[in-house]
Amino acid sequence: xxVSTSAITRIEGRAVVLRGSDIDTDRIMPARFLRAIxxxxxxxxxxxxxxxAAQAAGALHPLDGPGAAGATILLTQANFGCGxxxxxxxxxxxxxxxxxxxxxxxxxxxAGNALTxxxxxxxxSPHTIAEAxxxxxxxxxxxxxxDLEHLHLGCGSTRSPVSLPESQRxxxxxxxxxxxxxxxxxxxxxxxxxARLPYLRTTSRNA
Amino acid sequence: MAGTLFEKxxxxxxxxxxxxxxxxxxxxxxxxxxxxxxxxxxxxGARGWPVRAPHxxxxxxxxxxxxxxxxxxxxxxxxxxxxxxxxxxxRTHGIPMFxxxxxxxxxxxxxxxxxxxTQPGMTIACGDSHTSTHGAFGALAFGIGTSQVRDxxxxxxxxxSPLQVRQIRIDGALPPGxxxxxxxxxxxxxxxxxxxxxxAYEYAGSTIAGMSMDERMTxxxxxxxxxxxxxxxxxxxxxxxxxxxxxxxxxGDDFDVAAAGWRALASDADATYADVVEFDAATMxxxxxxxxxxxxxxxxDERLPRPADMPDAERAGVEDALTFMHLTAGRxxxxxxxxxxxxxxxxxxxxxxxxxAARVARGQKVAAHxxxxxxxxxxxxxxxxxxxxxxxxxxxxxxxxxxxxxxxCLAMNPDRLSGDELCASSSNRNFKGRQGSxxxxxxxxxxxxxAAAALAGEVVDIRRVLHPGVSS
Numbered sequence: 001x002x003v004s005t006s007a008i009t010r011i012e013g014r015a016v017v018l019r020g021s022d023i024d025t026d027r028i029m030p031a032r033f034l035r036a037i038x039x040x041x042x043x044x045x046x047x048x049x050x051x052x053a054a055q056a057a058g059a060l061h062p063l064d065g066p067g068a069a070g071a072t073i074l075l076t077q078a079n080f081g082c083g084x085x086x087x088x089x090x091x092x093x094x095x096x097x098x099x100x101x102x103x104x105x106x107x108x109x110x111a112g113n114a115l116t117x118x119x120x121x122x123x124x125s126p127h128t129i130a131e132a133x134x135x136x137x138x139x140x141x142x143x144x145x146x147d148l149e150h151l152h153l154g155c156g157s158t159r160s161p162v163s164l165p166e167s168q169r170x171x172x173x174x175x176x177x178x179x180x181x182x183x184x185x186x187x188x189x190x191x192x193x194x195a196r197l198p199y200l201r202t203t204s205r206n207a
Numbered sequence: 208m209a210g211t212l213f214e215k216x217x218x219x220x221x222x223x224x225x226x227x228x229x230x231x232x233x234x235x236x237x238x239x240x241x242x243x244x245x246x247x248x249x250x251x252g253a254r255g256w257p258v259r260a261p262h263x264x265x266x267x268x269x270x271x272x273x274x275x276x277x278x279x280x281x282x283x284x285x286x287x288x289x290x291x292x293x294x295x296x297x298r299t300h301g302i303p304m305f306x307x308x309x310x311x312x313x314x315x316x317x318x319x320x321x322x323x324x325t326q327p328g329m330t331i332a333c334g335d336s337h338t339s340t341h342g343a344f345g346a347l348a349f350g351i352g353t354s355q356v357r358d359x360x361x362x363x364x365x366x367x368s369p370l371q372v373r374q375i376r377i378d379g380a381l382p383p384g385x386x387x388x389x390x391x392x393x394x395x396x397x398x399x400x401x402x403x404x405x406x407a408y409e410y411a412g413s414t415i416a417g418m419s420m421d422e423r424m425t426x427x428x429x430x431x432x433x434x435x436x437x438x439x440x441x442x443x444x445x446x447x448x449x450x451x452x453x454x455x456x457x458x459g460d461d462f463d464v465a466a467a468g469w470r471a472l473a474s475d476a477d478a479t480y481a482d483v484v485e486f487d488a489a490t491m492x493x494x495x496x497x498x499x500x501x502x503x504x505x506x507x508d509e510r511l512p513r514p515a516d517m518p519d520a521e522r523a524g525v526e527d528a529l530t531f532m533h534l535t536a537g538r539x540x541x542x543x544x545x546x547x548x549x550x551x552x553x554x555x556x557x558x559x560x561x562x563x564a565a566r567v568a569r570g571q572k573v574a575a576h577x578x579x580x581x582x583x584x585x586x587x588x589x590x591x592x593x594x595x596x597x598x599x600x601x602x603x604x605x606x607x608x609x610x611x612x613x614x615x616c617l618a619m620n621p622d623r624l625s626g627d628e629l630c631a632s633s634s635n636r637n638f639k640g641r642q643g644s645x646x647x648x649x650x651x652x653x654x655x656x657x658a659a660a661a662l663a664g665e666v667v668d669i670r671r672v673l674h675p676g677v678s679s
Contacts, residue, residue, distance in 0.1 A: 021524060022400060022500050026638040030645070031619045035271060035285040037245035037292045039353075049645035079401040082434065082500070083638060084617075085336040086243065087352035105401055108436045109336055112367065113352030167228025167368055176227040179366035180254075180358050183231055189222050190364060193233045197219065198468055199326055200235070200263075 007175035011100040011120055011146045013072030015136040016062050023076060024083035025110065029092050031084075042088055043095035063096075067140025074101045075132050081110025090114045100146045102153055102162060104129055115168055115177055122146055124153055128160040148172050209475040212441055213372045213407050216347045216472065220330045222364060229366040235329035236346075237264040237359045238315045239302070241271055241293040242619065243334030247356035248296040258300040260363045265324055266297050266304040269314045270619045274582050274609035277307050286620065300360075313585020313611040316340040316553040320424065321587055323453025327442040327469035332359055337553045337635065339430040342439035343423035344446055345472055347407070349437045370436065371405055371481035374474075376412040379488035384670035386563065387422035388555060388633070388653040390414070390486075392494040392504045394426075395433040398484065400502040403435025406481070409474060410440050414488040420449040421559040428554045429635050432501040441473035493669050495540050496637045496651040498528035503637075505540060507656070507668045513537050531639055532648050533627065541666050543650070547630040548579040548661035549642075550606075550654050552616040555633035556584030560654040561592050564633075565600045567658035567672060573605035574664025580622065581606045582614040606661065618643025631660035 033045040047063055054061035062068060074093065080103040081089060090113045093101065100120040114121045124132070135142050135155050145154040148169055152159040171177040194200055210218075222231040237260075239247075244266075251258070258264065271286040281287040297304040305311040311318060316337050319325040327345035331338060334356045341348035355365050375394060395402075408430050415423065423440045430438030440446075447466045450456045457465050492506035503525070505511065513536040514526045529536055534543070550556075550564050561583065573579045581601045583589035589611055592598060598608045615622040616634035623643025624630055630642055630649050637649035650666065659667045 020527075024500070024636075024638045026617075026636070026641050030640050031617045032643070034242055034619060035283070035289065037288055038249065039246055049640045053645060079404075079434065082400060083336065083431075083636060085334060085350035085352055087246075087334075087354060090352075105404060107401070107434065108404060109350050109352065109431070113354065116352065116354035116358075165228075165368065171227040171229075174227065176225075179225065179227070179229070180361055182225050182227065183358055183362035183364045183366060184256075186223075187362075190231075190233060190362070193220060193222050197233070197235060198465065199329060 005118070005175050005178040008118070008120060008172040009149050011072055012143060013099070014067050014070065014140060014142070015073040015075050015132065015144045016068050016071045017133045017136045018062050018074060018076040019133065020076070021078035021104070022082055023080050025081055025086050025089040026083055028081065028089040029086060034086060034088055039088065039091045039095070043092045046092040046096050065140065070097065072097060072099045073144050073146060074098050075129060075136060076101065076103045077129060078104040080106050082107040085109045085113070087113045087117070090117055090119050094119045102129065102132065102146060115171065116179065118177060120146060120148065120172060122162040122164045124160060124162045128153065128162070131160065209477040211372045211409060211474040211478045211480065212345055212439060212472050213347065213370070213409065216328055216330065217369055219328070225366055227366070229368050231364050232330060232367055233364055234332045234359050235263065236324055236331045237363070238319055238331070238333035238338070239264060239266045239356065240315050240335065241268045241289040243353050244296065244356055245289065245292040247334070247353045247360060250354070250357045251360050256361045258302065258360045261301040263363060264302045264360065266293060266302055267312050267315055267318055268293055268306065270613045270617065272307065272612040273621050274612045274614045275621065277610055283621070310586055313588065314553045314556060314613055316428065317556060317584035317588065320344065320420065321453070321585055323450055323456035326450065326456065327446060328472045332365060336431045337428050339435070339437050340424050340428040340553055342427040342430065342437050343420055345439055345442035345469065347437055347439065350431065370407040372409055373403070373406040373482040373484065374409045374411055374480045375484050375486065377410065377414040377486040377488055378412040379414060381414060381488045381491060384493050384655070384673050385491050386653040386655065387418060387425040389491055389494040390488070391426045391429040392496065392501065392651065393491050394486065395429065395502050396504050398433055400432060400500050401434040403430065403433040406435050408433065408435045408438035409480070410438060415440055416443065419559060420445060421557045424557070425554055429501065432635060442469040443473070493653065493656055495656070495666060496649070497532060497534055497540055498525070499531055499637060499639050501635065501637060501651060503528055504651070507541055507666065510537055510539050511535065541668055543666045544629070545577060545631045545650065545660050545665060546628040547624060548573070548577055548657050549582070549615040549630055549632040549634065550580065550657050551582030551584065551614050552634035553584065553613070554635040555654045556582060556588065558588050558591050560633065561588070561597050564654040564658040565597045567655050567669070568604040568606065568662065569600050571604050571662045573661045577661050577664050579606040579661040580609055580615060582609040583611050585611045604662070615642055617641060631657045631666065633657045
């Protein structure tokens with residue numbers, strides 16, 4: 001019953017810069033693309049409306065910019081992933097190729113979803129983000145490194161601090177981020193909780 | 208020891224501390240719908256795991272169902288595939304399902320309370336961020352993603368970290384024309400759409416104590432729009448009276464025992480909070496969002512913000528939102544022409560919401576250029592509304608009277624905006640593209656304000672409609 005998930009200690013690669021705060025999951029994955037019964041191929045619709053709007057305006061969305069293909073790190077601002085709980089949003093980012101998102105802050109549901117599927121979310125100060133964005137935009141080929149052991153975002157010789165809840169860091173470093181097998185272990189403990197909950201006795205009588 | 212409701216319910220459901228530092232939390236009630244569950248059932252199947260407690264999971268379909276005609280198969284083949292997958296998964300695993308033919312279907316956050324599945328002291332999870340709605344009953348209710356839906360199906364548990372509790376105290380009498388929707392929009396406006404990160408919101412104070420369960424649900428529903436994973440109200444007489452006699456609530460002597468237990472869950476008077484924020488209900492006003500997130504709102508008699516007046520950190524966001532919304536800084540929002548009016552959703556699709564809207568619409572006519580929809584939150588809401596003639600009031604006024612579903616809140620069904628239509632909406636999100644057109648625009652407001660906007664064809668101050676002659 002054990003599921004093998006592997007430890008994640010660092011993510012290296014090029015970065016895509018997505019400026020703006022409060023980027024909600026409806027923008028990351030518009031609802032019409034949720035009309036499906038699998039996640040397969042969903043990455044094709046990542047930021048579909050924003051990308052189409054940029055194209056119509058004669059501009060390039062960052063995901064279509066130079067160096068975006070093959071990038072593994074997304075740099076963005078505050079409250080990333082707010083709104084709908086749709087896991088389709090982090091799934092699309094992961095399937096597109098991102099392995100880490102560095103932001104000023106995350107919506108709690110997005111961060112929880114990302115943890116369960118292996119997409120690393122770390123936060124950094126607005127100053128650190130702004131500087132990393134400047135470097136990434138100056139040359140899309142610049143390589144970054146999110147180091148979960150030393151908790152920094154590296155680029156060239158620069159190192160800037162990043163943070164994440166200690167439980168998440170521990171989960172990544174030990175490979176215990178897929179919680180299902182942990183939840184199924186020692187199930188007697190769960191049964192003890194069930195036995196003490198009054199509503200489980202009365203509602204089951206009526207159901 | 209004195210504690211908050213959060214602490215009491217959390218501790219009762221905490222199984223153990225996991226090696227990764229999170230808490231294993233038992234889920235007392237799991238609700239599923241057709242959008243976020245098919246992949247979870249597939250993951251379960253791929254690992255060969257059974258559903259651990261099929262009698263603690265309940266299903267309905269709401270997001271993708273058409274609200275005009277509901278004959279199966281649905282015209283949209285993907286919608287039909289999703290409905291079929293849910294039916295198949297529920298049958299395979301023995302999960303009870305409230306389907307379109309059973310009389311209890313509706314938006315998952317409307318039917319849970321309506322059926323009495325939602326009860327104080329439960330932990331409630333659902334693959335939908337507006338699960339916070341159920342916190343109105345004194346439950347810890349939160350949205351989860353699809354992989355966590357898999358976890359709950361497999362183990363009846365989730366892995367999560369505890370939250371701090373912020374008490375939001377709202378005291379005083381709400382002025383006429385000011386509703387629960389305006390209260391929660393005011394809370395989000397002040398505390399921000401990310402102000403609730405790391406917190407559960409406890410809504411307290413005399414204003415909350417005086418509210419019906421429907422109103423409390425509207426408030427808890429939008430906790431997530433303020434960045435709080437969950438929000439709750441303490442159980443009281445109103446909670447107990449609402450639940451008495453409902454289908455899944457214990458009857459007879461069992462009810463009295465349960466009710467005594469519910470009351471004891473309320474936060475103790477000397478409980479401590481990480482933070483307390485106070486609001487004065489008397490100063491609140493009918494509120495309208497003008498931007499592209501629910502924190503961008505103003506009182507209906509205020510003027511739109513000027514980017515130049517905003518703090519540096521907000522200026523670009525305000526400019527971007529005004530541009531997207533085709534709105535001009537410094538102008539009033541009242542008088543803004545609307546194209547569509549939508550009354551419904553898990554925020555404001557309950558019977559009391561429809562009554563408030565009908566009170567405004569009675570004997571009036573929807574403006575010629577406005578497309579107006581009323582979508583009950585559940586089949587039971589629909590029939591109760593029809594029994595008191597609300598459908599007739601709406602239809603006589605030129606509103607379309609629909610069947611239950613999520614409808615135009617999120618455009619996963621045929622109800623959606625086209626082009627850059629501007630919609631006065633009683634729903635919960637005004638994100639870019641939320642209502643189905645990438646350039647569609649949303650103004651969030653109370654159901655009464657939506658009805659008034661539909662009639663006038665523009666945003667109006669509900670206080671002038673309900674109490675003409677009174678200046679606001």
